[in-house]
Amino acid sequence: MTQKIQLPLQTANLVVGFMVWVLISSLLPFISEDINIPPERVAIITAIPVVLGSILRIPLGYYANVYGARVMFFISFIVLLFPVYYISETSTVTGLLIGGTLLGVGGAIFSVGVTSLPKYYPKEKHGLVNGIYGMGNIGTAITTFSAPVLAMKFGWSLTVKMYLVLLLVFIALNFFFGDRKEVKVKAPIVEQIKGVYKNEKLWFFSLFYFITFGSFVAFTVFLPNFLVNYFGLEKVDAGLRTAGFIVVATLLRPVGGWLGDKFQPLFLLMGCFAGLTAASIVLAFSPDIALYTVGSILIAAAAGIGNGVIFKLVPLYFSKQAGTVNGIVSMMGGLGGFFPPLLLATIFSMTGSYSIGFMAFSQVSLASLVLVVWLYYMDRVSLSKEVFDSTKQGILVTNQTGVIVSVNPAFTELTGYSEKEVLGKSPNVLSSGRHERAYYDDMWRQIEEEGVWHGEIWNKKKNGEEYLEFLSISAVRDGTGDVVRYVGSFSDISPVAGEGNRFS
Numbered sequence: 345m346t347q348k349i350q351l352p353l354q355t356a357n358l359v360v361g362f363m364v365w366v367l368i369s370s371l372l373p374f375i376s377e378d379i380n381i382p383p384e385r386v387a388i389i390t391a392i393p394v395v396l397g398s399i400l401r402i403p404l405g406y407y408a409n410v411y412g413a414r415v416m417f418f419i420s421f422i423v424l425l426f427p428v429y430y431i432s433e434t435s436t437v438t439g440l441l442i443g444g445t446l447l448g449v450g451g452a453i454f455s456v457g458v459t460s461l462p463k464y465y466p467k468e469k470h471g472l473v474n475g476i477y478g479m480g481n482i483g484t485a486i487t488t489f490s491a492p493v494l495a496m497k498f499g500w501s502l503t504v505k506m507y508l509v510l511l512l513v514f515i516a517l518n519f520f521f522g523d524r525k526e527v528k529v530k531a532p533i534v535e536q537i538k539g540v541y542k543n544e545k546l547w548f549f550s551l552f553y554f555i556t557f558g559s560f561v562a563f564t565v566f567l568p569n570f571l572v573n574y575f576g577l578e579k580v581d582a583g584l585r586t587a588g589f590i591v592v593a594t595l596l597r598p599v600g601g602w603l604g605d606k607f608q609p610l611f612l613l614m615g616c617f618a619g620l621t622a623a624s625i626v627l628a629f630s631p632d633i634a635l636y637t638v639g640s641i642l643i644a645a646a647a648g649i650g651n652g653v654i655f656k657l658v659p660l661y662f663s664k665q666a667g668t669v670n671g672i673v674s675m676m677g678g679l680g681g682f683f684p685p686l687l688l689a690t691i692f693s694m695t696g697s698y699s700i701g702f703m704a705f706s707q708v709s710l711a712s713l714v715l716v717v718w719l720y721y722m723d724r725v726s727l728s729k730e731v732f733d734s735t736k737q738g739i740l741v742t743n744q745t746g747v748i749v750s751v752n753p754a755f756t757e758l759t760g761y762s763e764k765e766v767l768g769k770s771p772n773v774l775s776s777g778r779h780e781r782a783y784y785d786d787m788w789r790q791i792e793e794e795g796v797w798h799g800e801i802w803n804k805k806k807n808g809e810e811y812l813e814f815l816s817i818s819a820v821r822d823g824t825g826d827v828v829r830y831v832g833s834f835s836d837i838s839p840v841a842g843e844g845n846r847f848s
Contacts, residue, residue, distance in 0.1 A: 346523050347464055350413070351476060353521055354457040357417045358480025360514050363487045364424055364507055365393055365450035368431065368440060369565040370491040373572060373579045374500040381437055383693075389437070390565045392444045397451025398678025405455030405671025409529040413460035414522025420453050421515045425508060432504035451678060454480075455671045462659050463527050468605055471656030475601020478594075478651055484564050485590030492568075492583040540669055545661050548719055549654055549669075550676035552613060555712050556650035558680015559620065559643055559705070560593050566688065567640070574698075575633050589640055593648035600652025609660070610720040612653045617713035619646030624706035628699045651677075737833045738813075744827050746770055758813075758836055760806030771832070776810045778802040787817070791830070795819045800837065811838045 368375070369390040375381070381389065408416050427446035434440060457477045462470045494503040540546050567589060571582035603612055623642035626635065654673065662669040688701040732739060738755040742748050748766050756762050759774060766773060779802065790797045797817045804810050813834040820829045 346521065346525075349521060350464060350523055351461060351473065353517065354413055354417070354461060355477050355480050357421075357514060357518065358454060358457055358477060359483035359486070360510055361420070361424075361450040361453040362480055362483030363450070364428060364483075364511070365397055365447055366484045366487050366564060367428070367447060367491065367504060367507065368393065368444050370488045370568060370583065371495055371500045371503065372569060373582075374492065374495045375440070378500070379435060379437060379440065381440075385437055386569065389440050389444055390569075392441060393447040393451065394561055394565065394678055396445050396448025398448075398675045400448060400452035401455040401675040401678060402668065402671035404452050405459045405674070406668050408456040408459040412523065412526035412528060413456050414518055414524060414526065416456045417453060417522065418515060418518045420449050420456075421511050421518070423449050425511055428504060428507050428511065432501045454478075454678075455674045458655055458658075458670045458674065460526060467659065470659045471601035471604035471609075471652065472598060473601070474655040474659075475598030475604075475652040478597040478601070478655065481560070481594040481597065481651075482591065485587040485594065488564065488568065488590060489583050489587035492579050496580065540662060540672075543662075545657075545719075546669060546672060548715060549657055549661075550673050552617075552650065552712060552716070553654045553673050553677035554680035555620065555709060556616065556647045556654065556680075557674070557677030558684065560590075560647045560651065561678065561680065562684035563589055563640065563643065566684070570698075575636075585637070589644045592641055592644040593651070596645055596648030597652040600649035601656055602652070603649070604653040604656030608720075609653045609657050610716055610723065613650060613716045614713060614720075616646045616650035616653065617709050617716060619643075620650075620709035621706050621713060624702045624709060628702035628706060630697065630699055735833075737835050739831065739833045740766070740771065742771065742830045742832075744829060746830070749829070758805075758834075759803075765806075774803040776802040776804040778810070791817055791819055795821070803834075811836055813837060 372381075372386070372390065376386075404416060404420070423446070427443040427449075431440065431443035431447075434443060457480070458474050461473050461477055465473050491500075491503055494506065498506075564586065567586040568579075568582050571577045571585060572579060577585070600612065600616075619642055623639045623646065626639040626642075631639070655670070658669055658673055684701070684705065687704070688698050691701045692698055732752050735752065736754055738758045739752040740748055740755055741750040748769055748771060751761075751763050751766060761773070787797050787799070795818065797815075799815060800812060801815050802810055802812055814837050815832060815834040817830055817832045819827045820831060822828050
């Protein structure tokens with residue numbers, strides 16, 4: 345029973361964590377009426393929780409493996425009690441900065457669930473499970489919409505204090521219903537980082553999440569003030585529109601995870617980055633509120649699906665170091681939400697327009713699209729090489745003139761020749777001399793006419809031992825029909841073969 349409730353419990357934990365995480369940015373229009381905040385400090389105040397909420401994801405993801413999700417959520421919510429109360433009582437910009445820094449713990453708990461929950465489900469469901477958990481992003485929408493409404497009625501200070509009650513409730517829920525028997529992984533964090541930091545996929549996934557989740561966070565903290573100041577909307581209306589953006593991105597996250605379980609995840613990411621590129625170009629032209637809404641919703645959809653897909657990819661490639669990798673990738677996503685608001689605010693102060701910032705975002709998205717395409721094809725090349733190296737049949741590849749350009753390990757094991765010894769030479773180096781010229785003429789005539797030849801042939805190993813092999817030669821042609829290489833695969837079928845030289 346305890347294991348069955350972990351998905352709903354941890355998803356609810358994330359909802360609460362994200363509700364607390366965006367408290368300041370959601371209430372900033374009200375807070376600024378009581379606290380004089382210089383314009384240049386606004387972006388910093390909203391970005392500070394994002395920074396700590398990003399950096400802390402690495403240790404929280406790691407310690408979720410060491411101590412389990414129950415302990416990490418329990419401690420995190422206790423810690424959050426202090427900044428929430430402090431913010432509700434502060435009357436200075438410095439107080440907002442101090443309290444906002446510790447609010448970052450609310451965003452950092454994301455890496456706890458994505459590390460813990462896959463332990464309870466088979467791999468083919470990891471995308472969907474992490475996608476459902478990621479719906480906890482809806483917490484930002486709940487606060488963005490409800491906090492301004494409550495502040496209008498009760499004031500922003502009392503509204504912030506209401507979150508203390510919510511935190512106390514979830515401290516109790518995790519204490520009583522958290523899984524005390526969760527599987528623990530206690531490999532030192534330094535060893536885990538050493539095991540993954542040289543893997544380029546870690547940094548690719550980090551970049552992709554930097555863009556997808558970063559755009560989600562950036563728009564979440566950027567839209568409330570932007571819609572009020574740029575379009576002159578009412579505070580509650582701006583909060584409602586921002587909540588709509590968050591809801592779309594959040595609901596599509598499990599869809600992205602589910603699609604990642606069913607289809608090639610990298611193909612899905614290509615579509616996401618194409619969507620982000622197109623939408624940000626639309627926003628760069630400073631459209632009216634209607635077209636701006638369309639562009640924002642498209643960004644929400646692409647970011648939401650992309651977020652779900654990426655956390656299907658992480659456990660797929662890093663099953664043993666999932667906690668640390670989840671922490672690094674999700675940290676980069678959180679940092680992705682830190683820079684865009686600062687960049688947009690700086691550009692606006694210099695030019696009076698946000699267009700350059702949105703156009704820059706479109707180019708970053710386009711570059712990410714190119715990288716996903718490159719990674720997909722590199723993955724295919726890597727897969728082909730794995731098959732080439734692991735097959736138990738000897739394989740040699742020649743160019744169109746018959747010069748050997750590649751052989752696999754099985755070739756060396758069967759013939760005794762290393763790759764270095766045969767590269768640049770003709771396959772005749774293996775000839776036993778048993779067959780007449782007419783035999784080879786018939787072979788190549790059939791290859792030229794039919795593109796393939798199969799048959800038995802006597803060849804000779806490096807040590808001079810002759811052996812009988814079953815050989816298949818295929819001609820590989822390009823799009824114009826010209827032969828670009830020949831591939832031969834063979835197995836030892838000698839009546840008597842030494843142990844280890846028999847291939848079937």
